Amino acid sequence: MKIKEQISKFGIWFALIALVIIFSLTTETFLTQTNLFNIARQVSIIGICSVGMTFVILMGAMDLSIGAIIGISAVVSATMMSNGIQPVLAVITSLILGVAIGLFIALIVNKIGILPIIVTLAMMTALRGACFIITGGMPVYGIPKSFLFLGQGYVGFFPVPVIIMIIVFIIGYVILEKTVIGRVVYGTGGNEDASRLSGVSVKKVKYFVFAIQGFLGSLAGIILLSRVNSGQPSAGTGYEMDIITACVLGGIRVTGGEGKILGVIIGVLTIGVLSNGMVLLGVNEFWQMIVKGAVLLIAVTADKISKKTSNKMSEGSVKTA
Amino acid sequence: MNQPILELKNIKKVYPGVVALKNVSMKFYPGEVHAIVGENGAGKSTFIKTITGAIQPTEGKIFFEGKEIVNNNPIKSLSLGITAIYQEFNLIPYLSVAENIYYGRFPQKFGFVDYKTMYKNAKKVLDWLGIDINPKTIVKDLSVGYQQIVEIAKSISMNSRVLIMDEPSAPLTNNELKYLFNVVKKLTQQGVAIIYISHRMEEIFDLCHKVTVFRDGEYIKTMNVADTNKNDLFALMVNRKLNDNFPNRNYTPQEVVLEVEGLTTSKVSDISFKLHKGEILGFAGLVGAGRTEIALAIYGADKVRSGSITLKGKRIINKSPAQAIKNGIALIPEDRKKFGALMNMTIKENISYSMLKKIAWKFGIIKANFEKKTANEYKDVLSIKTPSINQKVINLSGGNQQKVILARCMFTDCEILIFDEPTRGIDIGAKQEIYALMNSLTQQGKSIIIISSEMPELLGMADRILVVYNGKIAGELLKKDADQQTILKLASGCDGGTYEN
Numbered sequence: 001m002k003i004k005e006q007i008s009k010f011g012i013w014f015a016l017i018a019l020v021i022i023f024s025l026t027t028e029t030f031l032t033q034t035n036l037f038n039i040a041r042q043v044s045i046i047g048i049c050s051v052g053m054t055f056v057i058l059m060g061a062m063d064l065s066i067g068a069i070i071g072i073s074a075v076v077s078a079t080m081m082s083n084g085i086q087p088v089l090a091v092i093t094s095l096i097l098g099v100a101i102g103l104f105i106a107l108i109v110n111k112i113g114i115l116p117i118i119v120t121l122a123m124m125t126a127l128r129g130a131c132f133i134i135t136g137g138m139p140v141y142g143i144p145k146s147f148l149f150l151g152q153g154y155v156g157f158f159p160v161p162v163i164i165m166i167i168v169f170i171i172g173y174v175i176l177e178k179t180v181i182g183r184v185v186y187g188t189g190g191n192e193d194a195s196r197l198s199g200v201s202v203k204k205v206k207y208f209v210f211a212i213q214g215f216l217g218s219l220a221g222i223i224l225l226s227r228v229n230s231g232q233p234s235a236g237t238g239y240e241m242d243i244i245t246a247c248v249l250g251g252i253r254v255t256g257g258e259g260k261i262l263g264v265i266i267g268v269l270t271i272g273v274l275s276n277g278m279v280l281l282g283v284n285e286f287w288q289m290i291v292k293g294a295v296l297l298i299a300v301t302a303d304k305i306s307k308k309t310s311n312k313m314s315e316g317s318v319k320t321a
Numbered sequence: 322m323n324q325p326i327l328e329l330k331n332i333k334k335v336y337p338g339v340v341a342l343k344n345v346s347m348k349f350y351p352g353e354v355h356a357i358v359g360e361n362g363a364g365k366s367t368f369i370k371t372i373t374g375a376i377q378p379t380e381g382k383i384f385f386e387g388k389e390i391v392n393n394n395p396i397k398s399l400s401l402g403i404t405a406i407y408q409e410f411n412l413i414p415y416l417s418v419a420e421n422i423y424y425g426r427f428p429q430k431f432g433f434v435d436y437k438t439m440y441k442n443a444k445k446v447l448d449w450l451g452i453d454i455n456p457k458t459i460v461k462d463l464s465v466g467y468q469q470i471v472e473i474a475k476s477i478s479m480n481s482r483v484l485i486m487d488e489p490s491a492p493l494t495n496n497e498l499k500y501l502f503n504v505v506k507k508l509t510q511q512g513v514a515i516i517y518i519s520h521r522m523e524e525i526f527d528l529c530h531k532v533t534v535f536r537d538g539e540y541i542k543t544m545n546v547a548d549t550n551k552n553d554l555f556a557l558m559v560n561r562k563l564n565d566n567f568p569n570r571n572y573t574p575q576e577v578v579l580e581v582e583g584l585t586t587s588k589v590s591d592i593s594f595k596l597h598k599g600e601i602l603g604f605a606g607l608v609g610a611g612r613t614e615i616a617l618a619i620y621g622a623d624k625v626r627s628g629s630i631t632l633k634g635k636r637i638i639n640k641s642p643a644q645a646i647k648n649g650i651a652l653i654p655e656d657r658k659k660f661g662a663l664m665n666m667t668i669k670e671n672i673s674y675s676m677l678k679k680i681a682w683k684f685g686i687i688k689a690n691f692e693k694k695t696a697n698e699y700k701d702v703l704s705i706k707t708p709s710i711n712q713k714v715i716n717l718s719g720g721n722q723q724k725v726i727l728a729r730c731m732f733t734d735c736e737i738l739i740f741d742e743p744t745r746g747i748d749i750g751a752k753q754e755i756y757a758l759m760n761s762l763t764q765q766g767k768s769i770i771i772i773s774s775e776m777p778e779l780l781g782m783a784d785r786i787l788v789v790y791n792g793k794i795a796g797e798l799l800k801k802d803a804d805q806q807t808i809l810k811l812a813s814g815c816d817g818g819t820y821e822n
Contacts, residue, residue: 179686179687180677186666187663187666191663193659194662199642
C-alpha cells in the first residue's frame with residue numbers, strides 16, 4: 001500500500017523524468033540548450049492558463065472556454081492594432097474583455113445555476129464564432145514591431161513569455177497558499193454546502209475565480225498573438241485540452257478541493273516535453289492527439305486510484321483514533 | 322390465522338460499537354395489520370432492512386411459512402413475496418404508471434416490451450384496488466397519494482404476501498388517508514400480512530390489530546390493539562431510566578436576547594419564541610417536523626417568507642449564513658460530513674474558516690502564526706484529541722470533529738449558538754464533554770438552542786423545551802414540567818387535537 005501511495009504521489013515526477021530520458025536517448029536534438037528553451041517558450045501559453053484552470057478546478061468547476069478566450073483576445077488585440085490603435089491600449093482592452101467574459105460565465109453559473117462545464121461549453125462555441133466574425137475568417141496582419149517583444153523578446157537570458165509564466169505561477173502560489181481567497185477556493189471545492197453554512201460567500205468566490213481565469217486566458221492570447229505575429233481566428237483552438245490535462249497530471253483533483261499548484265508546474269512541463277519530443281521523433285500530428293488523450297485518461301485513473309488509497313488510509317486512522 | 326407467515330427469532334444486529342437491534346422475536350399472521358411504534362432511532366429501519374434482507378442480522382433466524390430463510394437478501398425476500406414501501410418512493414418519475422408497476426419485469430414479446438399486455442395487466446391491478454388511474458399516466462403528474470397507490474399496486478403485482486409500509490400516511494391528505502385504509506383492509510381480506518410503521522396513534526387504533534413497541538433498538542412488547550391505549554403505548558416507548566450524565570444547570574431567567582415572531586418559510590409556519598441570555602432552549606420533535614428548518618431560517622440559510630427576528634432589541638434580517646454570523650448567530654449543522662466540517666482540510670483551517678478576516682492582514686494575507694496559535698488555543702480549551710492541528714478533520718473521531726466545528730463557531734464570537742443534533746454518532750465520553758462545554762458557554766453569557774432527537778439529552782440539558790409538530794410549535798414546557806411522555810405526545814400531534822395536513 002505504501003509503495004502504491006508513493007507512486008501515485010510522485011508518479012508525475014517519474015513520468016517527466018522517464019520522458020526526458022527516453023527523448024534524450026532517442027533523439028540527438030532533445031537535450032540541447034536551444035530545445036529546452038524552446039520547450040519553456042512553448043509551454044508558457046498553456047502554463048499561464050493552467051494557473052487559472054487550477055483555481056477553477058480546485059473550486060470544483062471546469063472551464064472549456066479557455067481556448068476560445070485565448071482566441072478572442074488575440075483577434076481583438078490584433079484587429080485594434082492593425083487599425084492603428086496603440087498596443088498598450090489594445091492590450092488593456094483585451095484584458096478587460098477577458099475579465100468581463102469570466103464574470104459573465106460566473107454570473108450565469110450563480111444566477112441560473114447551470115453547471116460551469118455547460119456554460120463554458122456554450123461560451124467556447126460562441127466566442128469561437130465571434131473570432132471568425134471579427135476577422136472575417138482571415139488572419140489579421142499589421143501588428144506593430146514594438147509589440148513583438150512580449151512574445152519573442154528576451155530579458156537577459158530568458159524569453160519574456162517564460163518570465164511572465166513564472167510570475168503568474170508565483171502569484172498563483174501566493175494567492176492559493178497564503179491568502180483568505182485561496183483558502184475559500186479550496187474550501188468551496190471541498191464542500192460547497194459546508195462552506196456556505198460556514199459563512200463563506202460562495203458566489204463571490206466564483207466571480208473571483210472566473211475573472212482570474214478570463215484575465216489569464218486573455219493575457220495568454222496576447223502573448224500568443226505577439227509570438228505568431230498575426231491574429232488567427234482559430235488561435236487557441238484545443239488548448240483547453242492541454243491545459244486541463246496539465247492540471248490533472250499535476251495532481252489537481254477533478255472534483256475539486258485538493259491539489260497543489262507546484263504539481264501543476266510539473267504537469268505543464270510534462271505536456272511540453274511530450275509534445276516537443278513527439279515532434280522531434282517525427283510522430284504524426286494525429287498520433288500525437290491519441291497519445292495526449294491517453295495521457296489524460298491515465299492521469300485521471302491515477303487520481304482515482306490515489307483517492308481510493310487515501311480513503312482507505314483515513315478509514316483506518318479513524319478506527320485507531 | 323393459525324400459522325404465522327413470517328416469524329423472527331431472537332434477532333440481534335450489532336454494528337461496530339452499537340447494538341442496533343436486539344431481542345426481537347415476533348410473529349406475523351396472514352390478514353393481520355401489525356403496527357410497529359417507537360421513537361426516532363428505536364430500531365424500526367434496521368428492523369425493516371433485516372426482514373427485506375438489505376442487512377444481515379448478527380444473530381437470530383427468520384422463518385417464512387415455517388421454513389428458515391437462509392442468507393436472506395433483497396432478491397430472495399422479494400421472490401417470497403416480502404415487499405416494502407418506503408417513505409421515499411422507489412418510483413421513476415418520468416415513466417408511466419404501468420411501466421413503474423412492472424419495472425424490471427416487463428412482459429415481453431420477441432424481446433420487445435409487450436406494452437399491450439403490460440397496460441392490460443396494470444389496469445387489472447388498479448381496478449382490483451378500485452382506483453381509477455390511466456396506466457399510461459406519467460408518475461410525476463400524480464399526487465403523492467396516488468403515487469403511493471402505484472407503489473402498492475407494484476407490490477400486489479409481485480404477489481406480495483407480507484407488505485411493509487413505512488410511515489405510509491405521512492405525506493397523505495385526509496381523503497387520501499381514508500383511501501389508503503380501504504386498500505389496506507382489502508389486502509388483509511386477501512390474506513396479506515401488513516407491517517405498518519407509523520408515528521400516528523389514531524391510525525394504529527383505527528386500522529391495526531396488533532402493535533409492537535421498540536425502544537432504543539430493543540424489542541419491548543407486543544399487544545393486541547384492543548387491549549391497550551395511547552397512554553400505555555407512549556409510556557412503553559419512552560420508559561427508560563434517565564441517567565445523570567449531565568452537568569448541573571442553574572439557570573435563572575435573564576433578559577431576552579433573541580425574539581422570533583411569526584417566522585414562516587416553505588417548511589415551517591408561524592414560529593414564535595424567545596431565547597434568554599444564558600439559557601439553553603431545546604427543540605423537540607420527530608424527524609421531519611421542521612426543527613432543522615426553523616434553525617436554518619434563523620441562520621439565513623433558508624428563505625424567510627414572513628416574520629421577524631429581533632436580536633437584543635434590534636430587528637435583524639439574515640439573508641445568508643454570512644450575515645447571521647456577522648449578527649452573532651452560529652450554527653453547528655445536523656450532518657457533520659455533508660454540512661459541517663470541511664473533511665479534507667486541516668483542523669487549523671476548519672477552525673478559522675468562518676472568520677478568516679480575523680486572522681488576515683489587510684490584503685487577505687493569512688497571518689500563519691496567529692492562525693496556528695488560535696487553533697492550538699481552541700485545541701486545548703476544547704481538548705480536541707489530535708497529535709497536531711495540521712491533521713485532516715476526516716481522520717478524527719466524530720466527537721473531535723464536532724469539537725472542531727464548535728471551535729469554528731466560538732471563533733466567530735457569536736452570542737447565540739444553535740446545536741442541531743450535537744451528539745449524534747458520538748461516543749459517551751465525548752458527549753459528556755460537549756454537554757460540559759455547552760454549560761460553560763451559557764455561564765459565559767452565551768445563549769444556546771439545542772435541537773435533538775434524544776430525549777434524555779433534551780431533558781438533561783434544556784432549561785425550556787419547545788415541541789415542534791408539523792412545522793408548527795405544538796407546545797412549550799419548562800424544565801420542571803417536562804417529561805418524555807408529554808414531549809412525545811406533543812411531538813406526535815396527539816395533544817391539542819390538531820390532526821391535519
